[in-house]
Amino acid sequence: MTLLEFRDVSRHFPARRSLADAVLRRPPAVLRAVHHVDLSVDRGETLGIVGESGCGKSTLARLAVGLQAADEGAVLFDGTPMQGPDPAGRIQMVFQDPYSSLNPRMTIGALLEEVVAHYHRDLSAAERRAEAGEALRRVGLPAETADKYPHALSGGQRQRVSIARALCPRPQILVADEPVSALDASVQAQIINLLQRLSADTGITILFISHDMQVIRHLCDRVAVMYLGEVVELAPVDRLFDQPQHPYTAGLMEAVPDIARRRGEPRVALGGEMPDPYAVIDGCRFASRCRFAEPRCETPQLLTDAAGGGLVRCWKAPPLAAASIQTSSRSDLT
Amino acid sequence: MALLSVQNLVTEFHGPGGTARAVDGVSFDVNAGEIFGIVGESGCGKSATCRSIVRLFGGADARIAGGSVRLDGSGDLATLPERELARIRGRDVAFIFQDPLTALNPTMRIGRQIAEVVERHRRVSRREARAIALQLLRDVHVTSPERRLDAWPHELSGGLRQRVVIAMALALRPRLIIADEPTTALDVTVQDQILRLLLERCAATGTAIILVTHDLGVVAEICDRVAVMYGGRFVETGSTATVLASPRHPYTRALLSALPSRAMRGKPLAPIEGTPPSLTAPPPGCRFAPRCPQAAEVCRAGPPPPLMLHDRAAPLHADACLLEGVR
Structure with a gap:
């Protein structure tokens, strides 16, 4: 069932060693970009x-495709630990910016054929062309697109080409890192529909990374919420949105501008900003912004089973869920 | 004033x-x-x-x-x-x-x-x-x-x-x-x-x-109020609540139905086909006509339509759709 698994994966980036570090003979500060993440992606789902x-x-997306190596733990594909990018191209990435991720000097056809040739060296030129054409067809672009250069395409068309390129090796997993964030609403809808159709028609597994809660809700089966390198909540999409159990998840949802909301409508806003990512926090990393924080939050928090399904990293979670439903409707504003 | x-x-x-x-x-x-x-x-x-x-x-x-x-x-x-x-x-x-x-x-x-x-x-x-x-x-x-x-x-x-x-x-x-x-x-x-x-x-x-x-x-x-802009022109203006709850111009409506929302979950969204108009050589008539599912002959000729009031009950709500009054 599990196709891709992050098993206790960490990726830490050391800061440049400062003069003070050298004088005091201490190691440089470390940014825990991804810290002990356990996550399984099931075959066919959109996570x-x-x-x-x-x-x-x-960073998690880059770990998934092998563009970054884990410092600790392992990323497993179909049960086998991965070492760097998969030589068979079974995991492919779609990047955010379709302007900078396509070579401006290559026609779309040449660009796609190059990818096909890389993974299938035994194919003839005609077969490569056919594979590239098939990739274009799957993303809903006309065959003539192959003769065009990236600059002749609109933003939406370019993002389709990026997806076509990712599909060329016939991957089992697409890792899409903010694939619609650079696009206008009308174009964004095309790409969302395309990903949804690919998932329904071909059963491809998608790891979809986004900061946009509405898009996530529309597209995903399950959702992991991350804060400062850790997964703080993981749940089926409806449970997550209907009954968020981590205070950060709840605050994030409250903050999303919503066309159904009235002007200036009061609600429980999240104060503050993310703390210094270099600071070493052993307890709950969200505690500095959490209005429910207590001394006990300074001890390390574990991901535990959440009421209604999924996992949550907050010892107060189940009773809190009931409390936040009462308070979010009125009063208690920060 | x-x-x-x-x-x-x-x-x-x-x-x-x-x-x-x-x-x-x-x-x-x-x-x-x-x-x-x-x-x-x-x-x-x-x-x-x-x-x-x-x-x-x-x-x-x-x-x-x-x-x-x-x-x-x-x-x-x-x-x-x-x-x-x-x-x-x-x-x-x-x-x-x-x-x-x-x-x-x-x-x-x-x-x-x-x-x-x-x-x-x-x-x-x-x-x-x-x-x-x-x-x-x-x-x-x-x-x-x-x-x-x-x-x-x-x-x-x-x-x-x-x-x-x-x-x-x-x-x-x-x-x-x-x-x-x-x-x-x-x-x-x-x-x-x-x-x-x-x-x-x-x-x-x-x-x-x-x-x-x-x-x-x-x-x-x-x-408090909002103007929706397309191709260099305002196509709809009104109080925010009115425009978002009962949009009149086809572009405003299209924009709203392209957005993921609770109601659209699990269904395909409605993207707006085509591309925005060129500002150097804009199409004649309504700028949105080439992409508008409702566009008629009148929409594709003459100067682009101005903002018009279509409802006496909502004097702030104006839109630039020629067909709005007809419907």
């Missing part, structure tokens, strides 16, 4: 990773 | 590809203390519209080719000599840009930057200006403001930087703040804080805001 900048979601 | 009255504004940008009419006959009023939203997708002319108000084109070869921009008591800003306009910028009309890092001088401490704005327009000593800067940081809820006065821009987070930019915009108690995508570069929880701050300061000082955004959710959260 969303959501969080704000600096939460580690992009 | 309105604080700002823009009539038939036309702004042209000259480039190697020809002359683009980024703003093509836009009219609107903004009242004192009001938050007026301009919403649209990239290239629709929303930024060009608000930049035209104070002729801040950032080095682009642009000029106002027609229309007027009347600010209560200051005459027509569209024809005012640059020297006089410079006095109005900052004092009467302040600007907040999307990226707070480029709006701040990286080589100057925060306190000095805010104080400099005050000193440029008011007769105050350096010490007084610093005291005003401190109070402004308090007003925008910067924590430990005394310490932040001596901080450099690069030491602050994105949210704090945008608070500083807002403090600078508020420094001279302007009557109007133009905020161009002020929260687009920020995370949602910080965006939420900044939007609340704008609402609060606007209510406390009576300053009006023109908020430019691509995000209809942001409009819903803080704008």
